[in-house]
Amino acid sequence: MCGLLCGSVELSIDLRVALRHLTRMTELPILYSFRRCPYAMRARLAIQTSGLIVELREIVLRDKAPEFLETSPSNTVPCLKDRDAILDESLDIMLWALDRSDPENWMRPEQGDKDGMISLIQDCDGPFKHHLDRYKYDTRYNDVDKEQERSSAAGYLWDLNELLKETPWLFGNRASLADFAVLPFVRQFANTDRDWFEGEEWTALKGWLKAFEDSDRYRHIMPKWEKWKAGDSPVLFPDP
Numbered sequence: 374m375c376g377l378l379c380g381s382v383e384l385s386i387d388l389r390v391a392l393r394h395l396t397r398m399t400e401l402p403i404l405y406s407f408r409r410c411p412y413a414m415r416a417r418l419a420i421q422t423s424g425l426i427v428e429l430r431e432i433v434l435r436d437k438a439p440e441f442l443e444t445s446p447s448n449t450v451p452c453l454k455d456r457d458a459i460l461d462e463s464l465d466i467m468l469w470a471l472d473r474s475d476p477e478n479w480m481r482p483e484q485g486d487k488d489g490m491i492s493l494i495q496d497c498d499g500p501f502k503h504h505l506d507r508y509k510y511d512t513r514y515n516d517v518d519k520e521q522e523r524s525s526a527a528g529y530l531w532d533l534n535e536l537l538k539e540t541p542w543l544f545g546n547r548a549s550l551a552d553f554a555v556l557p558f559v560r561q562f563a564n565t566d567r568d569w570f571e572g573e574e575w576t577a578l579k580g581w582l583k584a585f586e587d588s589d590r591y592r593h594i595m596p597k598w599e600k601w602k603a604g605d606s607p608v609l610f611p612d613p
């Protein structure tokens with residue numbers, strides 16, 4: 374559906390022009406993103422909860438826009454440009470958004486603290502992602518045993534399951550930074566072989582992932598975007 378539909382009332386052309394003008398005047402931060410990338414998903418989750426608005430530029434990884442390549446030192450998504458500042462790591466983008474506004478208190482979990490959350494996220498981005506990549510994309514690597522990689526990655530998921538047996542979220546009875554930094558990667562693991570994932574007895578983990586995938590929060594970060602090119606009308610995220 375057109376992003377400029379408000380309820381059932383289509384915004385007038387004048388309003389569209391005004392919105393475009395306003396976007397230019399206020400110099401919204403620019404988020405280079407890719408819909409299905411778990412790193413970009415976590416960045417969008419944090420931006421969405423913060424209430425900030427950014428201009429989203431959808432990047433296609435096999436045909437990256439030159440403006441994106443000039444902006445991102447690592448040539449990876451997500452990348453956020455806020456005036457002169459460039460944030461090239463998804464976790465930094467989450468922290469940038471939540472530092473500005475954190476209405477759901479993601480940075481102040483009910484149990485544990487920021488250091489504990491960061492440590493759990495680092496285990497996700499480090500060893501878990503290492504094995505996840507070799508499980509999901511095993512043919513891209515030499516000498517990997519797909520099942521061995523799956524089993525190594527699953528160790529991290531069993532640890533998450535233990536936490537989730539105690540409380541509905543990783544750090545207590547409220548969602549926090551840790552949940553939304555990690556969930557997109559657990560989803561990526563699950564989707565690699567959904568039948569196998571559903572057959573394992575990590576019941577708390579499965580419930581946590583399902584609640585996320587069924588949520589409005591998830592739906593709102595996953596609309597389909599057209600590939601961005603210079604000169605396109607700005608696409609706002611979240612869709613106002």
Ligand SMILES: N[C@@H](CCC(=O)N[C@@H](CS)C(=O)NCC(=O)O)C(=O)O
Nearest residue numbers: 410411412434449450451461462463
């Ligand atoms: N360190 C980065 C990693 C991001 C990353 O690896 N993104 C992938 C897409 S999911 C990417 O852009 N890969 C570059 C490519 O495939 O060309 C972050 O946390 O933001």
